[in-house]
Amino acid sequence: MQLEEYYGRLVVDNAQDQHPSQAQQFKAITENVCFRCGTKILDHWQTRQHERYCWACAKLGRLSEHHRLYTIAEPHMFSSGKPVMRWTGKLSPVQAQISHELIKSYELGQSHLVYAVTGAGKTEMLYPLLEYVMQHKHRVAYVAPRIDVVIEISQRIRHDFMIDSVLLYGDSPEEYHYTQLTFATTHQLLNFYQAFDLIIVDEVDAFPYAGNTLLKNAVAQARLPTGRIVYLSATPMQQMLRACRKGQLGLSMMPLRYHGHPLPELTLLIAENWRQRWPYRLKKLLQQYAVTKQRFLIFVPEIADIPYVLNWVVRYVAAEAVFAADEQRVSKVQAMREHQIQGLVTTTILERGVTFPNLDVVILGADEASYSEAALIQMAGRCGRSKDFPTGLVLCVVTEKTHKVHRAAKEIRRLNRMR
Secondary structure, eight states, X not given: OOGGGGBTBOEEOOTTOOOOTTOXXXXXXXXXXXXXXXXXXXXXXXXXXXXXBOSTTGGGOOOBTTOXXXXXXXXXXXXXXXXXXXXXXXXXXXXXXXXXXXXHHHHHTOOEEEEEOTTSOHHHHHHHHHHHHHHTTOOEEEEESSHXXXXXXXXXXXXXXXXXXXXXXXXXXXXXXXXXXXXXXXXXXXXBSSOEEEEEESSTTSTTTXXXXXXXXXXXXXXXXXXXXXXXXXXXXXXXXXXXXXXXXXXXXXXXXXXXXXXXXXXXXXXXXXXXXXXXXXXXXXHHHHHHOOEEEEEOSSGGGHHXXXXXXXXXXXXXXXXXXXXXXXXXXXXXXXXXXXXXXXXXXXXXXXXOSSEEEEEXXXXXXXXXXXXXXXXXXXXXXXXXSXXXXXXXXXXXXXXXXXXXXXXXHHHHHTX
């Protein structure tokens, strides 16, 4: 194993490995707590040989009490002074102001929340900060809870920056190597230790990160003691907003989209028993899409709804279905990006972080418990993201108009008034 693979990373001891003499080592389990993820080991987490192990992070490789973890302190072995960004776009005045605030917070050693509506151009607002940080030989991780978000962000930033990077997630085709810029799901940060000067956590309110102590520990452990975190969200949790009010976290707000157009508002369709009888309005809509080639996402509340809905959709247009455990999910989403298919039937796995231009959104069962108010706002936010196609249809199919749907519609209207 190369020396640089130990830099800011936790390397698990194997019997055949020879570790560098300068590497610091830790017991994998100390005082009944896993060093990697911070989870307390339960009594029944034992091998057949009665050896304790950590079940909580076992998907990253089982850690038993006989294991050791090795690391070498982050040396920042990166070049400086060279141009790192090739993006030539221009930020709007509001975007530029937020970029300035992010750099100022970084210089002051303060973490920061960017509270911006869906389609605000959050990624581009980060570009000046990324350029500043990397030109100072600092190390960066851009992470998100969901694979689809990480893949899309990595493609965009790799296109706009001239710097080596690595993309890490459960089935990533890329092998880890030491780089200044790392893209990863939040779970992958469990493999790092005091590595990053800056960690950007996108969609911080999304499952599985929100409310997950293990993943929050992963972010905290991967950050250098002097490191900063930038949180991104269109629907931040109240706990985070309270931290901003108390001065514990910097705050920047952007209530308008980068192209200046309002957020598409919700259109309601009341359809009783849509699972038994496909609504006439949706038949006409699909017939229209077959003629106009309009692209779309149809969200379903349960995985079990997918076969029924997809069966109706493919009668009219070419479409696929995706869900969290779908092994072809990444390739299907890429096919949508490349216009090989016209639409996707999806669970909430695509509610955030993915961008397809010129898109309509249909939310089936929008009144059901599977969707939160924030999820409805995020799903609606997939529509109208392109400056060339800033409008579109967001159709919520409900059996009744609930308080949740009303609150989501009201919040979108409130944000539009703030423009």
